[in-house]
Amino acid sequence: MTSVVVIGAGIVGASAANHLARAGAEVTVIDRAQTGKATLAGAGIVCPWASAMDDGPLIDLYVRGAAYYRELLGDLGVGDADPGLGYRRVGALVVSNEPDELEEARDRIDRRSASGAVLGLDVADHVGDVRLLDNAEARALFPPLRTGLDALHVSGGARVDGRLLAEALLERSEVARVVSPARADLVVDGSRVAGVRVGLETVVADAVVVAGGAWTNDVLAPLGMDRPIDVEPQKGQILHLGLDVDTSRWPVLLPPGPHYLLAFDDGRVVVGATRETGSGFDTRVTAAGQAEVLDTALSIAPGLANAEVLETRVGLRPLAGGLPSLGQVLGVDGLWVGTGLGPAGLTIGPVFGRALADLVLDKPPIFPVEDFSPAR
């Protein structure tokens, strides 16, 4: 039996561990659960099709990640909604007061639907129905929305609670052991990885998967390479507001720019988020971060003004300057890495972890991974 240590139990590590264990590997997961773990802070929007991202391998991967949710949820026995995962296909509203912006969003959605032919996926089926709504129709779906904003409704949009999903992926598989919070240090023997050290214990393994998020280069430091992986932390501050109404079916709200709003089943409305490139590992909640997120949220949905502020979460997105990294670490047998999903990791992470497991098990990966080779 292949023995594998997975470092990191965010969405990427949890998915990789799930697939490795289900394929019969003996899997140990070690997670330091650092403050800033991105999977615990992620908003949970799964709706890539209107993204303003340039065409190319990353948006293709994003679209693939959303399509993979159907298989993932099927494996977990989940339909269109599961309160235990915070998952619900609530639809999304792309909102704007500029008709041109909504037309451009529709063009992008059409282009991404058409890309399904190249990706071998029925993307249009995942996107669902796309139709223009006037302000009254949009407000019927998301009552705090500002008057004057029109919307493009995308019925396939969904949201998920990343922390519940990552936990479920570990719990609903035969992962032998989860050690957390604990730090793993690589043990390298010449040109191959021998396992990891956890405190005084050495865990010997045939393979080690590094899914260390923003901390990946810290994990790889024993290799003595200068920044082996293209990844750095990007801080995101995100607020959770509480309302005393049923928000369970409110759609995800996508205004122009990086900010957004979404709601969960328990009256929680999540508004985010800052994108603080160059933040380093700072995880403080700041006055400017709070102000930016709240100002933007209230300008789009002034009806939230009286909501209770429940908490602010801070996550460090593992941001790549170029493309994410997925594959074997150059020159080290048995050492694999998967990271760099930035603001899209809760959507892409499950399929990314699956591809990582495929590679470790020497199976054809679920999607072509050449563009994401850490050696590129």
Ligand SMILES: Cc1cc2nc3c(=O)[nH]c(=O)nc-3n(C[C@H](O)[C@H](O)[C@H](O)COP(=O)(O)OP(=O)(O)OC[C@H]3O[C@@H](n4cnc5c(N)ncnc54)[C@H](O)[C@@H]3O)c2cc1C
């Ligand atoms: C505010 C915010 C909003 C977001 N919204 C969305 C969204 O709506 N949709 C979407 O698709 N994505 C979203 N994302 C992005 C997504 O959350 C991340 O891309 C994703 O969670 C990254 O997962 P990961 O597993 O790579 O890293 P992480 O979740 O950060 O996990 C890495 C883990 O590795 C552990 N680790 C590191 N070093 C060691 C070591 N030496 N030993 C043991 N463990 C170690 C860390 O402690 C950590 O627990 C958002 C992110 C943020 C911050």
